[in-house]
Amino acid sequence: MEITASLVKELRERTGAGMMECKKALSETNGDIDAAAEALRKSGAAKADKKSDRVTAEGRIGVAVNGGKAVLVEVNSETDFVANDVNFKAFVDSVAAAALASGAADAEALKSAKLENGATIEETRATAIQKLGENIQIRRLVQIDGNNTVGAYVHSNGKIGVLVDLVGGNAELANGLAMHVAAMNPPHNKAADVPAEFVAKEKEIELAKMSEKDKAKPAEILEKIISGKINKIVSEVTLYGQNYVLDSDKTVEQALKAAGGDVASFQRLAVGEGIEKVVEDYAAEVAKAMQV
Secondary structure, three states: OOOOHHHHHHHHHHHOOOHHHHHHHHHHOOOOHHHHHHHHHHOHHHHHHHHHHOOOOEEEEEEEEEOOEEEEEEEEEOOHHHHOOHHHHHHHHHHHHHHHHHOOOOHHHHOOOEOOOOOEHHHHHHHHHHHHOOOOEEEEEEEEEOOOEEEEEEOOOOOEEEEEEEEEOOHHHHHHHHHHHHHHOOOEOOHHHOOHHHHHHHHHHHHHHOOHHHHOOOHHHHHHHHHHHHHHHHHHOEOOOOEEOOEEEEEHHHHHHHHOEEEEEEEEEEOOOOOOOOOOOHHHHHHHHHHO
């Protein structure tokens, strides 16, 4: 029987398997789509392995907190559809809980951590791949362990997560600051954390933008003008310098001072940042598979 592109497409939609896997299964079963589907189900583990090179730019952020300890994990899937599946969400929650309980330092170490049922994270991941039909990767893990007040926030879509390590202050402020970091994504905490190279480059740029008339002003006045511009830029790239999203009349620094708090550090994860997302041409993929 001729293995047509439409038959491969139908089997792929039915099983979630890859194009080449579907074509091979149909060839081996002489075009019997039911038999091919059954063969693909039986080779679930092999199917999971073959998905390991697929781009996983979607997913969710999981969070777990216990007193002054907290973790964020980024678990990736291929599509947003799977990222919103209840089984995937449950897997992400279990990974975060295991990360906190195990004290794993990074995503690689987390693979051997065990869940309550005795299975390792890596074993459970492989099972999830078979069940959900997509490549799933545990990409990153960040944590806070300062025994201070922890602010934790994961956005409603599960795409952004933040931890804030707050000395002093209170839980309400810590959680508010976590929301602020999620929304404003400051690259640095305080002005002292901004690299000197960045400041030097911004000074160079601001000086180049000035008119010849301004450049001719006395050195002390010129320095004040440049300093004012640099201070504004530094405020924009630091948590302390930004206007607090929950009270725009104050900067974060002012809100912290009023509450007697100090941010020791913060962590922010956004799903897929830094991953090159590939937009697939479905028709081209079918055609390519049929030519092999």
